[in-house]
Amino acid sequence: MIPKIGIKLTFVIAFLFSFPMFGQEQKYNGDPDSSFERARELAFNKQRKQAQDTLLSILTKYPNYHEIRSFLATTYSWDGEYKKARKEFATIFEKDTKNKSIWEAGIKNELWGDMPYPALEMTTEALKNFPNDPEILYLKASAQEKTNNQLEALNTIELILTQNPNDQKAKDYKISLNNALSQNAIGITSSVDIYSDVFDPMQYYALTYRRQTKYGSIIGRVNFNRRFNENGLQYEVDLYPKIAKGLYAYVNIGLSKSFLFPDVRYGLEIYKSLPKSFEVSIGLxxxxxxxxxxxxxxxxxxxxGNSYLAFRPYITPGETGTSKSGTFTYRKYRSDADNYLGVSLSVGFSPEINQFNINEDTAKFVDLKSQRINLGYYFTSTNKQNAWGTQFGVSHQEIIFDQGNYFWIYSVALSWELKFK
Known part of the structure; x- marks a missing residue:
């Protein structure tokens, strides 16, 4: 009886000791270069998991094949797994600091992972091995910009251009940084409304100063209006304070002593970013x-993409009823937010949209019929310091004192803005 138990016990012990061998990961056995090429094809065809499995398998036999480990880390970066990528890059740098492409990939991983300070430290180390290398310097400038040191980033880009004045990527980046550093702007707007009947042309001019701060932008404006053979001035301030990430406000106050403008004008609106690139607001x-x-x-x-679509309604209670109007806007952007083609369609009368067609005597009559189309084209100079705008609009509006009859209004506007540090 005892011998039989001993035999069984021996068999069980032998099985248990042999079990880990069955569970061990199989060593890679194949051509690493061919497998690497296949893994790259899988990765670029969005079969990332299969590619990573192949790369990990190769590394079990060739742990110092740094190009494979670097590519594995890069695929982790593509998937947003920046910590896993960082670990693989660190493994490489423990043994090899002379491969520039791996330094570039490692730095990009930190930038993509919103870790600009570690990225900046890595560029410092990389430049010890590759002094004044333009690609490393470009990444250094990117890290400096992300740490809110645009001026240092500009100096770094200037260093690249000192070595190669024709580096187009650096030239474009310099323009972008100069634009970001230009936190002040002055501008002039001029427009005229020409009426098909009743009124003489009405003129509008504005002188604007804008200042960008870390809390949001501040805009001061002096408006001049000539209507009904009278001249009037209005002083306005617009604020766009940042409240939290994805949340900001619009605050406006305007004062005037002319009957062509309201004595006091004010506005308040809250904007909130939503998923899928949507934005909503509500205001007064x-x-x-x-x-x-x-x-x-x-x-x-x-x-x-490069397009923006928006709808804005206006609801205005008045003595003659409640006015309901709305505006649909479409913009097609080109290189940036200052370069675009826009069109807007408006239906209904609102003192906000038609503010220069009313005065104290007519402000209470808001339940009028009106249709308007406006086309605008906005563009900048090559260095982005100068911005111009042109607008042309046509309105078909009910006459305030002769309701049921209409006139046409043709509007032309020109604007110019200069940015400076």
Whole structure:
């Protein structure tokens, strides 16, 4: 009996000791270069998991094949697994610091992972091995910009251009940095409305100063208007304070002593970013003449590719009823937010949209019919310091004192802005 138990026990012990051998990962056995090429094909065809399995398998036999480990880390970066990628790059740098392409990949991983300070430290180490290398310097400038040191980034880009004045990527980046550092701007706007009947042409001019701060932008504006053979001035301030990530506000206050403008104008609106590149807002505008007109508004906007679409309604209670109007806007952007072609369509009368067609005597009449189309083209100089805009609009509007009859309004506007540090 005992011998039989001993035999069984021996068999069980032998099985248990042999079990880990069955569970051990099989060593890679094949051509690493061919497998690497196959893994690259899988990765570029969005079969990332299969590619990573292949790369890990190769590394079990060739742990110092650094190009394979670097590519594995890069695929982790593509998948947003920046910590896993960082670990693989660190393994390489323990043994090899002379491969420039691996340094570049490692630095990009930190930048993509929103870790600009480690990226900046890595560029310092990389430049010890590759002094004044333009690609490493470019990544250093990117890290400096992400740490809010645009001026240092500009100096780094200048170093690249000192060595190679024709480096187009560096030249474009220099323009972008100069634009970011230009936190001040002055501008002039001029427009005229020409009426098919009743009124003489009406003129509008504005002188604007804008300052960008870390808390948001501040815009001061002096408006001059000539209507009804009278001249008037209005002083305005716009604020766009940042509240939190994806949340900001619009605040406006305007003052005037001319009957061509409201005595006091103010506005408040809250904007919130949503998933899928949507943005919503809700707000109020108020115009105070002898009585006060309140305008309730909001917006729904959507950024898709290089396009922007938005709809904004206006609801204005008045003595003759409640006015309901709205504007649809479409913009097609080119190189940046200052270069675009825009079109807007408006239906209904609102003191916000038609603010220069009303005064104290007519502000209370808001339940009017109106249709408007406006085309605009905005562009900048090569260095982005100068920005120009042109607009042309056509309105078909009910006459305030002769409702049921209409006139046409043809509008032309030109604008110019200069950015400076």
């Amino acid at each position: 505008r108020s115009l105070k003449y002898s009585t006060t007109t309140n305008i309730y508004t909001g917006s729904l906007g959507w950024y898709t």
